[in-house]
Amino acid sequence: MHRDSERHKLFSRRALMLGAGQGVLMSALVGRMYYLQVIEAERYKTLADENRINFRLLAPPRGPIVDRVGAAMADNQQNYRVVIVPEQAGDVERTLSLLSLIVPLSAGERRRILREVKRKRAFVPITVRENLDWSDVARIEVNTPDLPGVLIDVGQSRHYTFGPETAHVLGYVAAVSEKELTGDPLLELPGFRIGKAGVERVYDMALRGAGGSSQVEVNALGRVIRELDRQEGQPGAEVRLTVDLQLQRFVMDRLGDESAAAVVVDVNTGEVLSLVSTPSFDPNDFNTGLSQAEWESLVSNPKSPLTNKAISGQYAPGSTFKMAVALAGLEKGVITSDTHVFCNGKIKLGNSTFHCWKHGGHGSVDLQASLEQSCDVFFYEVARRTGIERIAAMARRLGFGTPLGLDLPGEKSGLVPSNKWKKKAIGTSWQLGETLISGIGQGYILTTPLQLAIMTARLANGGRAVIPRMTKDVVTEDEVTPYPPTQYESLGLIPEHLALVLGGMERVVNSPTGTAFRSRIKEDTQRMAGKTGTVQVRRITKAERETRVLKNSELPWKERDHAIFVGFAPLDKPRFAVSVVVEHGGGGSSTAAPIARDILEEVQRLVPLIPNTSDREA
């Protein structure tokens, strides 16, 4: 027991020390309370009752978007707006009534403001009206004492230097909807905009940057007395596109009023130099807010200006698909360079007749001649010998049937039909006649203008699986780093086959009997090759065929053929591929080919002049 009593003594000593320590710490708490509540009480009372520390988020400036040479495509402009801070306004409805004497507010606007007041934190300013002119700003400033909680805010609004020309590439920004709130306080800022389409949407996080904060002392009226602290945010990153703004504007202008799309890509790197869809819209209007009438006219326009036809429009490729069919046939060995087919204008299969576009026929033609003159009968025959599965496989290799992974939202996959697909989608098995129709790129098959450009690039670059992209750099939320040089994988095409097809494409444009001879480029170092396509969108009845097939100009717009052209240049060392689709534009050779020629001339004039870091000798 002696031992225990010693242990007890030690314990008691130590326990009392612990008790004393607790006493000291508790006294420290009391001391701190005394300091805060007695010595500093007045200061905190002032802060609490009259002056409040107000924390304001500072919106980071949205990153600019520039073209491949650094020309501004999207930047920010100053914008004056009037906001109301509920916590300082007290009676928000009364304050709004007073404010509407200066800035008239509709009942709808008031409802929106009151709804936001309920939803957001009391110290978050809520936008009443944006884009104020100077006289409104001045009148509000003068009346500030009567308008508690009403402030003028200088914000930045997004500006697109060439609105309609770049709308389908850049997309646009707009106010954050309630569904998009994630709890990030930045999104609750009045006037904050996020990317809703295009590059603005894909790279929104990088463009957005990180918010800063400003700690300000404000009086009971809400007037800022002084700024106590300021943390600058991180401005949004600059995103550099592969697009050439001058080329983009040229293409836009060249397509004019047509409902059309054109895509220009670098055949080696996959850089998209231009991506145009017409008609377009002005994204600047989306930022300031569209009127109901403006919105309805955009939505109801039959030429659908809001759709980016270059990646979302799906068209039968028509004769531009013949390269794929030819390669499939050559690979299977069912045709060679010497294979001749006699075209008398039509081919019979069972009870059906399949017509060539040329009424009297082309006579005896080989592969290159059939490409040059776009003989349909030759390709009906090739398709019949090759079979749909082989054709479909080749089409997929060339980039059809799946989205190509372009960094723009809304890319469509198109459609490469096969027996399996038809059974699943339609429920009946594949017919041989459908193989023939597919041989000339009609029927079920659908492609996007982007896919057509990429197919052309893959042929022109010697059969490498190039993938398109919009930016010069790899852009993530945290960093922007230049794309490393990429060597795209080979598609495994046999060089002789490819040379044969490319030769055919050369003849399309450069041979006097080619379908696009009138659209050739005469400058020797810039010559182009290509393929025309004319896609029938209506059914020609037997009766009509027996009398006279109507010309496009005699048909209503919606029933006219789609005009397509794909091409590349220069011939000796291909660098640029282009696809042009003009909806209901008539013939590929008469409408699409001249446009493609002008574009290829322009791109060769513009782009090689520009120092380009990622250009390597191919």
Next chain:
Amino acid sequence: MLQSDGSMFQSKMSIGQKLLHLHWLFVVLLVLTACIGFAMLYSAAGGNFDPWASRQMVRFGIGLFAMIVVALTDIRLWLRYAYAFYFIMLVMLVAVEVAGFVGMGAQRWISLGIFNVQPSEFMKAALVIALARYFHGGSIEDVGRVTYLFPPILMVAAPAVLILRQPDLGTTLMIGLASLAMFFAAGVRMWKFVVLGVLGLISAPVAWFTLLRDYQKQRILTFINPESDTLGSGYHIIQSKIALGSGGLFGKGFMLGTQSHLNFLPEKQTDFIFTMLAEELGLVGGLVLISLYVLLLAYGLAISLSSRNHFGRLVGIGVTVTFFLYIFINIAMVMGLIPVVGVPLPLVSYGGTAMLTILFGFGLLLCVHIHRDVTIGRRDGGDEM
């Protein structure tokens, strides 16, 4: 021989006698403290028993009953099953760790069908009992040996690491500090604490880069410079100080706190309830609550000193120190003295698990009090497991 007398005396005590021996003054003090809590929760809800005050009352009632049941149990029972209790809690902590992988993020709860328990909370009590038992069996010479200290260090380290991984820095800190106090009370030599202190200073930078999560680092940085994070926890501390300071000597009046009711205060019903109390009832109100706490702590210390068995003394000091840590960490945090750590104000903050842990601890303390005259030999119950 005394020890058998003690046991004889003890085993003769009926439930009625034990109830008579209950430290009723202590019970009254803690009920008073809890009542302050109910009042503040009533105010936090803008003058409503719903949703907080009423539920808190029910929980307190249940907890109080459980506390008395624990107080009436034989203290030797706790000694005997100390390690078993500890291991069960340890297993549950591991279970949370495993379930936490399956679930998402920081999972501290384990579901037992009808109710959820947070093993890390009960671990606080289990560790106090287990350490008390260990040191109960050691002589002064034993405690002086370094090797003798390895098992209890392991006993502390295992749950501490598991809880830190959850991650719950506040609870880890509390377990660590309470255990340190018990080592100290058990008679571990003073120089060892000095060495530990020095080692701690050296290893702090290491812990900074390896153990602490980003948000925990952020909190410490925010504490050093609250203005660096004016929208996050720095904002909370600034607002808390404004609310508290503006309360002044007598406060703005019950239910009249402007800052708390204007929602400048985060979590006013849980971690920041002391701020609200100080804003509405002023320095005077704050001092009343602190005085009640000091009285409870003083009685806790007295109970622990008066016990004639070492196990009881150690349990008493462990419970008292843990209770103190809750109070100190919470109040120091809301006044901006230490970084923001999620520790509730005991008996006052809204929340079930912490309340249950504290009342269970008080049950043990009262049990120590009832059995203060029982003497238990060093070896008693020590070798049975």
